[in-house]
Amino acid sequence: MSLAAWRAVSVIGRASVGFAMLLVAACGGGSGSTGAVTLVSIAAAPKSISLNVGATQVLSVTGTYSNGAMASVTTGLGFSSSATGVATVDASGVVAGVAPGTAQIDVTDGMGGFSAAPVTVAVLASSAANSLPVVVDQGPAVLVASGQTATNTLFASATICTPGSASACQTIDHLQIDTGSTGIQILSAVLTGAATTTPASVNGAPLRECVQFADGYTWGSVVIADVQLGGRTIASLPIHLIGDAAAGTAPSSCSTGAGPAENTVAAFGANGLIGVGNFLQDCGAYCATPPAPSAAYYACPSSGCLPTTLAVTQQVQNPVAMLAADNNGIVIGLPSVGAPGAASVSGTLYFGVGTQADNAPSSAAFLTVDPATGTLITNFGGAALTGSVIDSGSNAYFFNDSSIAVCAINSSFFCPVDGSGAPTNLALTATLQGINGVTAAAPFTIGNANSLFGAGANLTAFPTLGGPNGSVGGSITGFDWGLPFFFSRSVYILFEAHTAAATAGPAIGFD
């Protein structure tokens, strides 16, 4: 595989789990009135339903009368499903999910001969509405076509909709799941027009954003969209649209000395990113308080872009924190991956921590993270590494250990060898420590990256991939627990300003 080794990405073929659409047309016009008040139409609600297999939802029916009054209709109704193998409905209007797919529920008033506009039911493949399928694979088609392959990158799909619309939607695959950042970023190039996002503004001027990473930056507009994640929808969510034409060229305060631009799929390594880290906004109070930071939010009137402060409520938000329920954090559950690696790995991201049976912490220890930086402590090699992170957006265990050989052909990764120079595995252990003093041991294994990458051209998930987190003299370093740490366990990300498992966030738990 090309060691261009992009940070991961994956995809989920979530067919049209999208948004169930359907407008309840207020049905056929009035059938005459003779002075007496008569029923003229019926409508069923909700207009669309997303259900899990085995779950149920009750439809309500409202009648409109000849005098304009509206009232609930409970008798004389008939319900039928277009696909009883997908969803059933009983005489009371209770819809039940049977198998993944889409069905249409027809509602009629047996006495008056009225029909409601049909209700669309999407039965989800995932086990729960508070879950999102995630996958480690080779990445989006555009990345693969460019000759690169994602390595240890966790991906999910999201459906982006025109605000207020359930039908003007597009499902975007291969958005990277990143516990080391906050907010949704999407490459403008992959939004092909089904959904029309609304440009956000600040003080009457278009709102744009610069996001800097260690290896480059992105630039684009902030826009408002309705976003469906798994079985849930977030209305009017601010997201960062990367590289859109409206945003034009990045201002020099964003781009100068900030490394390469990452405004294309090939440069970004994914179709976008879903940041589900500990923080509620991507920037927080730092961007809301003067002076306006450079290289963050910009107000862009026609005269040009200038850094601006921005209220936290207008910033790019953690999408899970914006859900109506199960909004205090996430759980990522991934299966174990055998050596040397796997072509793909499927898992589940659950919304909420301790809010449902499927996201309840088992024996997990909860370690609080620094509320300013999001870091915790790793005790390793006799040092307390204060800048440590548990980051699904990093594709390896990155730490400093001068005793482990760095690969000759790709100095980003470790290539340990035994006494005879043969590739070998190193069994190591470290202890993570929260700001709250809670500790948890984390054994891990580092393999030889050359051997791993040579073990099969189709492999994308490597549980023993590690690399140097180069120490520079006596400067502060950390231990970056990247995606390999997530294999074979559940990792809980508890958001700031939320509490679960008797712990006040921001915190991270794992078992």
Add this chain to the structure above:
Amino acid sequence: MQTSIPARVTATAAIGLAVLWSHASCAGLGEPVGSIATDETALHATALAVTPAQSYDVHDLTMSGGASIREYATRAGMVFAVTWSGRGMPDLSVLLGGYYADYLRAANRHASRKIVSIATAGLVLHIVKLPRGFLGAAYVPALIPAGTSPQDIR
């Protein structure tokens, strides 16, 4: 990779002689300390203090957004190490001087969005993107003054 570094060091060292005792700091890595006014402007930073150590001077600056920058200069006025931390990234094309090209080469490998590391005979560099904020440090081994350990760079 970075095999051209000795040549660059030689060149900048020669230039360094011209501005030798120039006062306050804040030039790029491997460059002579220059006009503080010019460099403060380029980095949107304010000089806080210059602290003499055994064989070098430590220049502390603060960026407008609150991030801190520390530059280590030899007595001859050559910046041999830089470190920074805080919410915003400094302008690396200024802070790393001619070594910015080495950073670009490493960054373009896109091994990680969160970490860029270089460990060669010519340059040691490390940049980490935290959930909120950055940490960074870099030094030129050949420019470290005698009697100074890389461990002194913090």
